[in-house]
Amino acid sequence: MTSSIALEERPFTRRGVLSTVSSFYDPCGFLSPVMLRGKQILQELCRSKLDWDSPMPDNLRPAWKRWLQEVFHLEKLQIARCYKPHDFGQVKAAEIHHFSDALKNGYGQCSDICFVNTEDKAHCCFVLGKS
Template sequence: MRFRQGEIALTADIEKAFLQLELQEPDRDACRFLWLRNPDDSDIQVDRKLQTYRFCRVPFGVVSSPFLLAAVLKTHLKGYTEEKAIAKNLYVDNIFVSAENSKEAERMYKRIKDIFNEASMNVREFASNDKRVTSSIKEEDRHKEQIIKILGMKWDTTTDEMIIEIESLERRPRTKRETLSYIAAQYDPLGLISPVILPLKLLLQDLWRKIIKWDDQFGGDETENIRRTLQGWKERREMRIPRKVSQINDKKEVHVFTDASEVAYAAAWTGPEWLQHQDSAWPSSEPIKNTKEEEEASLLEAGIEHK
């Protein structure tokens, strides 16, 4: 959410982050691995072909590696005034920040480079939606692609849009397991494609009601329901939304559901006006104040005549 607040976004990556952390001598025996020497030489005995090595750096893939990296970065950042601004926008070895103007974004780029250089870490692959900011980044530090990945999603830096891809369906699901597998394959952390996926979820719900087992082949009714639901789903599709959260006004609206569907309904709220600003400007607590219009709407919904 913080990444979507400012007018200008800036992303970067710590180069070979785990390999910048040195293992202490006593811990290296826990990170040993075997190496096969001269595998094609049949004259060497098998036991002589095997050689044991130890990692001197934190290896990628070890369960504790992300924690160790996070702990080191947190300790390193404590000595800087920008600690909170950077630390809360770190995800393992990726940095996602936003700014209100080009000057602020350029300053953030320089500070991020300086701070991590002091820990012998090289921050690279900087990307921004602002041409002025991009031109201020050194050529060797720039991301080479126009579309980059942001925590599993894609960001088009030219149009400043987030891209959500709906996976193509190579063949129609024939079992409940295949149906659930396809639904789970749609990565949508913000829930933006829920209206598209909803028919499939309702179909899966119906399969549960009929007590159909995971690998039972669908009957005629289920096959027809699948066919109708998945018409036009053969090709991969994508949805684009603005990265920057749209302007929020102070106008309040109360929506009361009177004829909602029996199987699903949706609600949307733009939130208070301060939500579009940096979180430093957010109030510590939001007081709850009911206006006369809100009270009347609540009473109307409850079927009580307001007098």
């Protein structure tokens, strides 16, 4: 399955950044590592107390343009949605692991499910993430 990303061109303003960052539908958080940088740029714009339609400061433009270019690499992203591999065998144990971390300018959380089969082989798979 292939997907395509079509970003509407928006002005380099606080309103435009918010609109672009908010336009991604990602309920499971697969895109969280990429989206975090877009959200951090929005944070910087909010901290600068710029008006919603004031032009983006020159110091943030390169980072924003770089982020917009990086977003298109997500078209290559492929995600297997089956948590347990087909040939894994019988599961004898399953655990859900949660990880989180926070910094001044962002936080991240992810949940994984880990299976152990009757041969004591383990398989872990991403379930959910947030940033």
